[in-house]
Amino acid sequence: MYIAPVDDIAFTLKHVAGLKSALDQGAFGELDEDTVDAILHEAGRFATDEVAPLGDIGDKQGSKMVDGAVRTPDGWADLYRRWAEGGWNGLTAPEEFGGQALPHLLNVAALEMWNSGSMAFALCPTLTMGAVEAIAAHGSGNLKAAYLEKLVSGVWTGTMNLTEPQAGSDLAALKSRAERVGDGSYRIFGQKIYITWGEHDAAENIIHLVLARLPDAPAGTRGISLFLVPKFLPDAAGNPGERNDLFCHALEHKLGIHGSPTCTMIFGDGRYGAEKGAIGWIVGEENKGLACMFTMMNNARLAVGMQGVAICEAATQKAIAYAKERTQGKAPGAKATGMSPIIEHPDIARTLLTMKALTQGSRAISFSCAHAIDMSHATSDPAKARFWQERAALLTPIAKSFSTDAGVDVASLGIQVHGGMGFIEETGAARYLRDARIAPIYEGTNGIQAIDLVTRKLPLSEGAQVRGFIAELKEQAEAVRASNTPELGETARYLDRSIIDLEEATEWLLDALAKGETSAALAGATPYQRLFGLALTGAYLAKGALASVDDGQGANRTALCRFTAENLLAETSALKDRVISGAASLEAARAVLG
């Protein structure tokens, strides 16, 4: 059974991601460590005691269409209400709408734990938080007044309606349309697919944020507008009133996240209301919908990264517990008679340590990204704000892709540790793989993240952001060397090597972009993204190992850091090679694909 790793999480956010020094400098006002700890403990308790026990039920039952309505798994509607009543939905939301305006990092840490309990469940609030952000940032005063308080409290939930059958990654291909009514409202028509929690029975109202085109909109992404379209139109008192002209046509039959209803939504076909067309209001300006959507999407990408971390943690816990119980064969050097717990077999220990290393690396990267977002808001110095915005922008695709790839890999290794039991659904190890598999896909596939990283993030400040980051990593390696810690073994050497690999690959890519060799740069985007994530994993674990915190875990952090450096980091050279030398052979081999 999953137990929220509150201490690990608290350590990582304070001493690796940088929250402690930010708190010490007063970056977040009166927020102090005790409050942080209290929030993390309570979030962890909720994840362990309330969410996790309903995770398997949700997977088994799934959300279902029953007589045209979506029924969530037994206990989930209640669970959601308890969760919202706990105030969790408003952790980072503006205080004027009932939120607590706490750092994003705390929310991200809590998200990890809820996702470990049940990724399918935690998706619902993730979407609502995105809607709150978009409306808070771009909505009119009327929209904010009518919707934010209910969304912040979680009495209502939110959705993102982007995808259409012909438009997945490519939003320029959107066809949903909006018509001006003349009274400031719009009528929305179209079909959207893959709408997470698009319809359900856990909240009074569902607020859809929908991308659509106005009749006179320019083609492509410059002609997309964002609309707020509620399931029930608020009445004069602000309560759910008349039904709007939209409905869930069907649920998808998916590999995983069965508890989460993935809806096909139909807007404006005349099923409800006197007149055809779902009533909506614009969020932001006409034809500027994409910018508004990106407000949601950046944080959503990090939130999906947290799903990867969450699966890593839960799958690793489960595998370690099993490996301690299950006995088979005799481990080399075992003193006891009879069979050994399989954790004593070196190959199983290697697998579990690799799982732990990927978990902690992903968590540190994702938390660092969240911290950068917080710091960008916490400063009034424009140069500092820009620095942190760029750092967050640079880290976002890595946090999303490295963590979600790790989620799949770690869940798969977790099944392997369980042997035959891992393939049996009742064991629960397979669910982690099934759930994890969507995370590298949605909110922009990891391939899209890699394109974003290489073509948009590396050139930030003419490369100064990424170069500055690499310089920081070198300092980290130097600190390891200077610490003269024998227990860190060859960590400094491996860190050096991985950072130099990162630097060489980065310079090669910046050069290729400067020369307009986009195709060659893109050919290496995915290996580069992983290279960056691995180098960061090494550096962040080293940062944690060097932090002298008297919590009894120092020796373990040091040992895991060394294991990571000496076993996982050497891969960066192969990845660098692939970035720098792989493109020509890839180009030459295209004919192989027919």
Place this chain on the structure above:
Amino acid sequence: MYIAPVDDIAFTLKHVAGLKSALDQGAFGELDEDTVDAILHEAGRFATDEVAPLGDIGDKQGSKMVDGAVRTPDGWADLYRRWAEGGWNGLTAPEEFGGQALPHLLNVAALEMWNSGSMAFALCPTLTMGAVEAIAAHGSGNLKAAYLEKLVSGVWTGTMNLTEPQAGSDLAALKSRAERVGDGSYRIFGQKIYITWGEHDAAENIIHLVLARLPDAPAGTRGISLFLVPKFLPDAAGNPGERNDLFCHALEHKLGIHGSPTCTMIFGDGRYGAEKGAIGWIVGEENKGLACMFTMMNNARLAVGMQGVAICEAATQKAIAYAKERTQGKAPGAKATGMSPIIEHPDIARTLLTMKALTQGSRAISFSCAHAIDMSHATSDPAKARFWQERAALLTPIAKSFSTDAGVDVASLGIQVHGGMGFIEETGAARYLRDARIAPIYEGTNGIQAIDLVTRKLPLSEGAQVRGFIAELKEQAEAVRASNTPELGETARYLDRSIIDLEEATEWLLDALAKGETSAALAGATPYQRLFGLALTGAYLAKGALASVDDGQGANRTALCRFTAENLLAETSALKDRVISGAASLEAARAVLG
């Protein structure tokens, strides 16, 4: 839709695995290339036209327990009968029992295609073939006479009953027991789990091969005997007669291979027959059951490797087809207006080429293993026979593990290429991952294969076998260099490097074993196994690229070989590093696991 890659398969078995030169030398009597081609084409036709169309139905319906009987998916029983009537079950079986005594390599090639069509379906004959082998090699004349013809024809099917709840990898822990009746027969008692096709409705009778202990048997693996235990006892005419005292208690609810009934079998609880105890006959000698089981298991391991290859091929075909159809965004340098097929995006092309490389590498390794088995039987020279037996023994764990790991990785990449569609079950890409995930586990987990490779296979002939193999690989790299083929780019250099990595890791492991440092050797067993597989992939693709065969595919083979060398082989250095330098940090980090 899957189309059996008959030409690719024929090329690999003839020109990479070595069948052509063996045929030319008359190693397999009168068998000629035309016959080989005809068999492959017909097996491919059956896989494409008959098996593949029922694969999705089998996954969706699954095999079910209905009123105590196991019902296979719609059409499967008929499919099985058509398949058996085609004579496929007896391809390699002895002629005196109705088989065709063809090389194992042909069977393995056919198995690949059937498994691509439906892995769940192809499992059934795989188990029967194992039973045929064990009975043919170790059974008494009476057993052979009573069972082999029916099993070879496929009118009856076979199973392997090894696993018990407490005894998965560790057969020493078996508790099922057998009692001597006195008339040469035995009574068998016990519970077996994970019995593939242990009960079903597709054949007249099911012949279980069951491991159990006699009352006076020594403890551990030296006290295990193998028994033949039929579902129906043959009557005087040799037809299924009285029901034996065994039954399927339940089916497992699994992540994948839903069509294949995975049974919990109960032997001897008195449900059938006047007296308690399932009636069985010994196969081989008392207490020598493990040796008999290994006869089946070695070939079964290779057969599981073929499942990995099969999933690689099917998932790759599906992903390529989708990537040609699906348009999103504009690929760099695209000339056409509008969206590009995603196959034109460099990142997708990289993914698909990686999938193709792993498919072809796995296939070449597995076919080479099958060819070595054939050659060991085809020679009357004991030294040559021993050489080929050792080659097969060395290749078996690599064929099993590298191919099945590739199956999981390629299936997962296949989902990724499909984007959101990949996560929807109806698309069919997710089935490949669900099915593939069992293959690294059963017939000895890939971790067990790695232990076998390092501790039992490397020491063969005091290391001469593996050293000789590495010398052959070096010749292959030399041949690439000598060919002066500009289209092979840096292939020779990358091959050299990977083979040197393999050599260094091999020598380090042999040295560690010689010094009794088993734990250190085992700590690197899994990375070593992958290193070996990657080096072989490079060498075999190069062998294929250099073979001048006028089939219009030469340029593609060359381009894929170069892509593989320049993109995948650099990983071997990191793997070598992990083998040689990883053990100390692993040992030091054990405390991290608690």
